[in-house]
Every structure is written in C-alpha cells, then in structure tokens.
Amino acid sequence: EAQVTQNPRYLITVTGKKLTVTCSQNMNHEYMSWYRQDPGLGLRQIYYSMNVEVTDKGDVPEGYKVSRKEKRNFPLILESPSPNQTSLYFCASSRTGQEPQHFGDGTRLSIL
C-alpha cells in the first residue's frame, strides 16, 4: 500500500530537549516536504527536498533541520524545541514538487 509514515503520532516534551520526527515513503517519490498547521494559518512549509541530498528552506524554517540521506526518508529535527513549535506537523511526498502530494497521518507536538 502506497503510504507516507510519520512517527511519533503524538509527543509531549519539554523546552530544549532535542527531538526527531521521522518520515518515510514507499512510493519512490523524489519530492518530500514538511509542513506545520496552526489554527487560522493553514499549512506552512518548513523544509522541502527535491531529491537525495538536496534540501531547501520553506516559509518557516527557523528552529528546524532536515536531512535527506536516502530517497525514502526525510526526518525533521528540532535541536532545541520551544513552545512556539507546538503544532500539528505533516510530512508529504510527491513525484515532483508540482504534483499532488500524499500526506502522512500527522504528528501532534506539544512543547511545554
């Protein structure tokens, strides 16, 4: 089954404690992306990757890092999480950046 898998689905943690949200896709997609969704603001892109070892900042990259060492994986790293990063996060992938994206189930992060 074609899917984008994010882990964890839910996480409550404290300020400053490094965390990683994993994302994996099994569709051999070149393009992967991370979004955060906040009430009234819609989906905002954090980082995206056009292919292996190619990553670029989206609209709200501050406080986040990503890596794309393999085609299927695109982890999101919060080196020093802060409360303003409390949000619902989605990973997505597509064959190219202009095609409809498949989304993971989402990760709800709460930073206390």
Add this chain to the structure above:
Amino acid sequence: RKEVEQDPGPFNVPEGATVAFNCTYSNSASQSFFWYRQDCRKEPKLLMSVYSSGNEDGRFTAQLNRASQYISLLIRDSKLSDSATYLCVVDFYKLSFGAGTTVTVRA
C-alpha cells in the same frame, strides 16, 4: 498579500443543498491547481485537480478563472459526509496551501 486566500466560512448548509466557494491566488504564472479535503485535523487528501476548462467529479465541480485569478469548488446535493475543511492549493514553483474553507452539512 497571501499567495492563496480562502473564505474561512463556515458554510453551514442543509443536506441536499448546493454550496460553492472560491479561492484567489496572487501569482498569475501559477500552473497547477488542486482542491484537497481535510477532516478534523487529519491529513489533507486530494479531492480533485482543477483543469483550465473546468471539471466534474460526481457531485463536485471545479472551475478555474485565470483572468480573475481564482478557482472555485461547487458541491451539489450535499451529504453529511461532505462536512470538512476544503483546502485550495496552487502551484507556481511549489505548492501553496490556502488556510481552508469549512463546510458543515446539517441533517
């Protein structure tokens, strides 16, 4: 100005009604347009692509007006299961998402 703007609603309609709403975009060079559906903080799912000539998928009709830079979605014969937030998505060099229009269909 936001790249993609939508009326947040909510549009509260009875079952069987027709509901329509628009989405405006700022970049005239945008090439691809989509409507996604999102249920209560779940992941967005592609509802339909929007083609230049307009297109239908069952009870859903999408239109593109390049001159005025907006796309529209019309839902006929609304069902309770159509209650969701509808996200407008526009591509220039990357996909930009609107904040969504909430539709609630009541019995």
